[in-house]
Amino acid sequence: MLTRLIGLSPEGDAGRNALVREVCGRAVSLPPLTAQGEADDDPMLADFAEQFTVDVSVVSPAQRAAFMTAMGGKAFRMAALIFIADFVPRVRAGLAALGFAPVVDPVVWDRDTDPVDLVLNQFAPMVGALRELDPVTTEVVRLRGAVQHNCRLCKSLREGAALDAGGTEPLYSDIEDYEGSTLLDDRQKAVLRYVDALIWTPSTIDADVAAGVRAHFSDAEALEITLDVMRNAANKIAVALGGDAPRVEDGTERYFLGLDGQPVYS
Template sequence: MDGELYGMLTRLVALSPSDDPGLNALVRRTCAAALSLPALPSDGPAVDHPVVADFAEQFATDVSVLSDAQRGALSKALGARTFGVVALTFVADYLPRVQAGLAALGLPPVPAPADWDRDTEPVDLLLNGFAPMVGARRALDPVLTEVVRLRGAVQHNCRLCRSLREGAALDAGGSEPMYVDIERYEESTLLDERQKAALRYVDALIWTPSRIGTDVAAGVRAHFTDEEALELTLDVMRNATNKIAVALAADAPRVPEGTERYLLGADGQPVYG
């Protein structure tokens, strides 16, 4: 398997900023409880912070209905620390999902860290380290990758993500009629069985990660190699970083209406315009 990707996931588990270890422990405990999954390990005990706990629970359960009152209370309580704590909440929310997905597919688990990382900036590691590292992988074809991305965009109701269309996927056969069908993929005649198997897995990771059905896992195993299945799992996590923008109401589209074409560069970073 991809040692570089697994190493990055271990680094995310190891995050424990020196100024927020108690809050990091709190969001790890809260998100896991909301998902009925084992919590990531923590560097010390959780603090008692009802505002952060309330935000983290809603973030994990359904970020699309997180209220202005909840995000306002978090910002008021944390000030300049807000963005970093939301990034830690994402790690607490999504790495247990990834572990559950890997287990369901019979893939190796994420290794536990040897020590805590108290110095690395969580936002930087997540958005400038993890996200482009996954985005640079090309085991999956661009249309499948885009179909998976757009399903997550709708499930998290990310306005920016819903407004984007990846150019390589369009050039490879992606189309608006196909993308419309993603919302009712089981009935679609435009999406093939491989794409549908991927979308069932996407939905399971997003909504029922503690209960990934054997049929869902079998569908992935039937259509994807180990390398592809790992990339698929981590694509769901990479796409879900949109939860951070949605949670902070920072997901406005770049165009006033319609869609915008972009490219996912060889370095895994989006290229606009």
């Protein structure tokens, strides 16, 4: 699936795709994804993609308006391409730090697949359907990403299986300052250090952070954690476009992650 994401080069958008891949890789000091053809010269798009990558929570109204106006009906599609350019290099770096085999580049370019469909309707539920990791850890990972990207929608939700398995509001409240928590255990703190590294310092993942993941999680769990961070980070698309309104005005809403990896709301 990661190779499929790398292989996307939609018809008519190859130059824009090449530009955002170059910008996003540079923004986090990682090798950019390979791209088809020459990058466009578009300062507005480059500015938006860089802010999306560095800290999506502070995309300004002016940046958003300029992007939406310029992209028109392609805004959602282009935001999905930026997300791929932003996060696949992070996943590659994370997997390398954990000792996994490299993610291979595509042999041919895919000019036809809709990036939004591949990200949200294929990749996200594929990862959501994984069940090697216990539900509380999965929820802790999700909520850390929600806070870091300031996704109002994500912060308003609580996954039901995690609540049933012992997830509590006091535990979740400790995620923001997890190092000083007496409720989060060593295993959860190890995974949160790795989540933070993927989000903020993917080019310099400390060996101790990777060793902490390896000490507490199996290969399958470590892979799932890494993909979970990317799946959860798809919220950057909604945050960047201003579409992350919470589902409830007060408190939180319970939902379940179905066996197919799709959320099921009450």
